[in-house]
Amino acid sequence: xxxxxxxxxxxVIEKGQTVTLRCDPISGHDNLYxxxxxxxxxxxxxxxxxxxxxxxxxxxxxxxxxxxxxxxxYSTLKVQPAELEDSGVYFxxxxxxxSSGVKYNEQFFGPGTRLTVL
Amino acid sequence: AQSVTxxxxxxxxxxxxxxxxxxxxxxxxxxxxxxxxxxPNKGLQLLLKYTSAATLVKGINGFEAEFKKSETxxxxxxxxxxxxxxxxxxxxxxxxxGFKTIFGAGTRLFVKA
Numbered sequence: 001x002x003x004x005x006x007x008x009x010x011x012v013i014e015k016g017q018t019v020t021l022r023c024d025p026i027s028g029h030d031n032l033y034x035x036x037x038x039x040x041x042x043x044x045x046x047x048x049x050x051x052x053x054x055x056x057x058x059x060x061x062x063x064x065x066x067x068x069x070x071x072x073x074y075s076t077l078k079v080q081p082a083e084l085e086d087s088g089v090y091f092x093x094x095x096x097x098x099s100s101g102v103k104y105n106e107q108f109f110g111p112g113t114r115l116t117v118l
Numbered sequence: 119a120q121s122v123t124x125x126x127x128x129x130x131x132x133x134x135x136x137x138x139x140x141x142x143x144x145x146x147x148x149x150x151x152x153x154x155x156x157x158p159n160k161g162l163q164l165l166l167k168y169t170s171a172a173t174l175v176k177g178i179n180g181f182e183a184e185f186k187k188s189e190t191x192x193x194x195x196x197x198x199x200x201x202x203x204x205x206x207x208x209x210x211x212x213x214x215x216g217f218k219t220i221f222g223a224g225t226r227l228f229v230k231a
Contacts, residue, residue: 003161035221043208043224045218056218093162106164108164109162111160112161
């Protein structure tokens with residue numbers, strides 16, 4: 001079974017440019033999450049999709065960040081325009097949504113996209 | 119409110135000696151607790167999870183952790199370190215039945231030959 005994949009693995013852009021990160025969750029996982037780790041800081045939650053709906057986007061830093069999950073499969077995270085402080089590693093994770101309810105939330109993580117804004 | 123504190127940013131051990139990575143948590147509700155490991159250029163891999171079934175949890179690669187409610191701790195241990203254990207380890211808390219997860223700052227484990 002394929003794990004969570006992310007593309008690209010690295011991205012280097014200039015301040016003011018636009019970058020789009022992509023995440024493909026494990027097939028059948030309805031929950032999809034985005035996290036970010038800025039250099040030297042904790043991994044921070046950005047948002048959570050259940051299928052195509054945004055369940056919780058309380059961690060999104062500002063309106064320069066736009067996440068989508070059309071069709072409830074893969075997700076994209078767009079940063080427009082990028083700023084220096086957006087540099088970091090962006091992780092995607094997915095988990096199942098069982099019909100009996102989620103007793104605990106084991107998330108499966110992708111390798112991350114390292115974003116560098118110059 | 120939930121929070122998690124990893125008490126050491128770096129831990130260095132010699133190969134073959136025990137490993138102890140410390141984690142304290144705070145949660146208003148029954149927590150789920152996890153330890154993840156990240157090797158260089160890899161995604162986070164689940165080592166083990168506590169979900170209220172048993173306080174001593176065994177994970178992969180010989181790691182285990184004990185949930186101590188009275189001490190609000192969930193320390194990760196391994197009897198004998200291996201060079202391949204060198205990585206960064208994250209303690210994570212989540213509310214049982216919930217989705218939001220809070221990460222600790224991470225502990226980087228160094229293993230000396």
